[in-house]
Amino acid sequence: MRVIAGEFKGHPINAVSGQKTRPTTDKVKESLFQIIGPFFEGGRALDLFAGSGNLGIEALSRGMDRVTFVDQQFQAIQTIRENVKKLELNKRCDIYRNDAFRAIKAAGKRKKTFDFIFLDPPYGKVPFMKLFTALTEYELLEDGALIICEHSQEEQLPDSFDSYTMLKREEYSSLTQITIYQFSK
Template sequence: MRVIAGKNHGLRLKMVPSKLTRPTTEKVKEALFSIIAPYNKPGIVLDLYAGSGSLGIEAVSRGYRKAYLVDHARPAIEVIRNNVIATKSPENFEIIKAPASQAIKQFFDNQIRFDLVIFDPPYAKQHIVKDISSLTEYNLLTEHALIVAETDRSGFNSLNSNLPNGYTVLSKKDYGITYLMVMERD
């Protein structure tokens, strides 16, 4: 796995050694960032189920100022640390070891708001609708913030039929078993 574009183009990233993780393919990553490029504003990113941190690192490489990389698994946090160090700009990242719901409460307590939120949870443990609702309730999204969800068919269908009010779907695409939905806060 590598960074596809930007200041860290070509940087090889470590992956989490687990059968439970599913790294985003380069094809899906390129599609994701191509979809959001017209809406891109160089702000703050939240990679809520970071895994290796590759999506948040890609966002910073492409011009976002800072990424908060959240995961609750110790092996993932170690890989994220190593990958962030490899970028040679660790000041552009905050690594948080916590479950998503706990991290969201921390962001509220610290009044941190996001311009881009990336959801790529394990397919078997998806709480995207609940997490989007929490981010909205706690007012953690800037005006016109983008939300990207990478999911399987089941998660996609759930999100598609239960999307909270106040969001416009900009794009829905599938890449084999992987589905991408990009939304903008109204």
């Protein structure tokens, strides 16, 4: 894996060792950032189920001000710390080892809000609708925030619901699909 564009273009990113994570491929990542960016003029992002930190680091490289990384696996958190340290991004990151729902609740208590949320849970293991409900309940989303969901093609997400409107859905392989929503208050 590598950073595709921006300030850290071409720098390698360590993957989490073992089989517990599924990194976003460079092809999917490049396509995704062409849709949502490709570059940013600041902003805050939450990389939930962060794995190696691949998506959040790409966002920082492309101009995001700050990224909060969350994963519940010790090995993933260690890998994120290594990747962030190697690129000297420590001052632009918060890294937490926590369950996704506890992390959402904690961020809400601290009144944190985000312009972008990356959701890439283990396929079929975490209900997206429950994540959306928690994001809304704890008021983590800025008006117009984008929620980027990577999921299996077997898991179909709705076109629109509540304050979320689907902007785009892309299929990348027989397994992977990206669905992007915009939040409106």
